[in-house]
Amino acid sequence: MAPIPISSIKVGQIDDVQELRKTKPTIIPERFVRDMAERPTLAPAMPCSSDIPTINFSKLSKGSKDELKSEISQLAAACEHWGFFQVINHGIDLSLLESIEKVAKDFFMLPLEEKKKYAMAPGTVQGYGQAFVLSEDQKLDWCNMFALGVEPNFIRNPLLWPTEPEKFSGTVEVYSKEVRKLCENLLKYIAMSLGLKGDVFEKMFGETVQAIRMNYYPPCSRPDLVLGLSPHSDGSALTVLQQGKDTSVGLHILKDDRWVPVKPIPNALILNIGDTLEVLTNGKYKSVEHRAVTHKEKDRLSIVTFYAPSYEIELAPMEELVDENNPCKYRRYNHGEYSKHYVTNKLQGKKTLEFAKISNQKLELVNEGPI
Numbered sequence: 618m619a620p621i622p623i624s625s626i627k628v629g630q631i632d633d634v635q636e637l638r639k640t641k642p643t644i645i646p647e648r649f650v651r652d653m654a655e656r657p658t659l660a661p662a663m664p665c666s667s668d669i670p671t672i673n674f675s676k677l678s679k680g681s682k683d684e685l686k687s688e689i690s691q692l693a694a695a696c697e698h699w700g701f702f703q704v705i706n707h708g709i710d711l712s713l714l715e716s717i718e719k720v721a722k723d724f725f726m727l728p729l730e731e732k733k734k735y736a737m738a739p740g741t742v743q744g745y746g747q748a749f750v751l752s753e754d755q756k757l758d759w760c761n762m763f764a765l766g767v768e769p770n771f772i773r774n775p776l777l778w779p780t781e782p783e784k785f786s787g788t789v790e791v792y793s794k795e796v797r798k799l800c801e802n803l804l805k806y807i808a809m810s811l812g813l814k815g816d817v818f819e820k821m822f823g824e825t826v827q828a829i830r831m832n833y834y835p836p837c838s839r840p841d842l843v844l845g846l847s848p849h850s851d852g853s854a855l856t857v858l859q860q861g862k863d864t865s866v867g868l869h870i871l872k873d874d875r876w877v878p879v880k881p882i883p884n885a886l887i888l889n890i891g892d893t894l895e896v897l898t899n900g901k902y903k904s905v906e907h908r909a910v911t912h913k914e915k916d917r918l919s920i921v922t923f924y925a926p927s928y929e930i931e932l933a934p935m936e937e938l939v940d941e942n943n944p945c946k947y948r949r950y951n952h953g954e955y956s957k958h959y960v961t962n963k964l965q966g967k968k969t970l971e972f973a974k975i976s977n978q979k980l981e982l983v984n985e986g987p988i
């Protein structure tokens with residue numbers, strides 16, 4: 618997946634929000650100020666909810682037959698009605714969660730000059746900076762990001778793996794292996810929740826793609842004017858999100874047309890369904906739009922893993938999930954092409970998935986059958 622030529626993209630000035638916060642703590646440059654319709658309504662006006670479902674992973678992996686059955690049906694409900702859930706007892710060592718949080722935070726605390734050694738080039742999504750900025754007039758997120766392609770090896774850019782903090786790269790490797798195992802296992806249970814064979818995704822996905830993105834949201838003097846991260850759905854099959862301990866609530870998901878804040882359970886991981894699973898399940902399990910907001914006094918860190926199929930594979934709704942009551946809603950496409958489309962467009966709700974959607978007009982024709 619080649620990046621688009623750098624010379625063709627003009628992104629204008631992108632202020633580093635940590636530096637802004639240090640030097641001009643009360644000034645919000647115009648490029649960060651959202652149009653009225655996009656501005657967040659913040660707590661306490663909003664009900665704070667920890668209502669996204671909780672999945673007890675140990676009941677899936679080592680529970681009794683009855684526990685497995687009941688947890689699988691909870692998983693089915695979580696995927697079908699929420700697209701987001703918190704996983705407790707996920708089996709990843711808490712000390713590893715602490716280590717990744719520490720190296721991520723230490724990285725963001727480095728001087729700007731050091732971080733700039735790993736600067737994200739315009740039109741690409743790896744390195745330090747702001748991804749998905751593709752024009753000079755595009756609004757910016759109140760966030761610094763650092764992203765790396767992890768697997769397979771060919772998506773890695775070794776020049777972007779930091780030498781400082783010393784333990785950064787080693788910790789990312791170990792953490793990514795553990796999160797990978799969790800994704801593989803959860804995909805097995807998700808397949809079972811659909812009444813399919815447990816290995817269906819593993820067999821279909823080929824050499825899976827995995828990337829990690831660390832998002833650092835410094836405090837913002839006007840959290841009512843800005844967004845930490847623009848609304849979007851993830852292009853992955855599954856996304857795993859770890860939130861920094863003691864950081865503010867910042868993730869919002871769109872549920873029944875309302876933004877619902879997600880209150881993290883300590884030590885749990887947040888999982889969400891990405892666009893790939895939406896397509897494969899013919900919309901039974903949907904990717905859900907989400908965003909991040911900022912806080913007046915507190916900073917926030919999130920560490921996000923995207924787990925996706927090989928760029929080589931062709932995707933289309935699985936035949937078991939298509940019938941006359943559920944006509945095929947997405948076309949067949951190559952996942953590498955979708956990835957390219959995803960990373961070369963700004964984050965804008967679920968707009969990216971239109972790439973794969975069969976339009977309503979065409980759907981009607983399909984339903985009516987041959988004339």
Ligand SMILES: COC(=O)C(/C=C/C1=C(C)CCCC1(C)C)=C/O[C@H]1C=C(C)C(=O)O1
Pocket residue numbers: 742743748764765766767772826827828829830849851852853854923924925926955956957959960
């Ligand atoms: C908000 O989403 C992302 O930042 C993102 C980026 C992922 C990637 C990298 C950081 C490195 C190169 C590979 C990849 C594009 C996966 C989302 O990833 C989603 C989007 C697609 C498509 C996908 O497969 O995962």
Ligand SMILES: O=C(O)CCC(=O)C(=O)O
Pocket residue numbers: 830832846851858867868907908909918919921
């Ligand atoms: O920081 C968050 O809570 C959201 C991060 C996210 O959605 C992403 O990186 O794709």
Ligand SMILES: [Fe+2]
Pocket residue numbers: 849850851856907
């Ligand atoms: Fe996301």
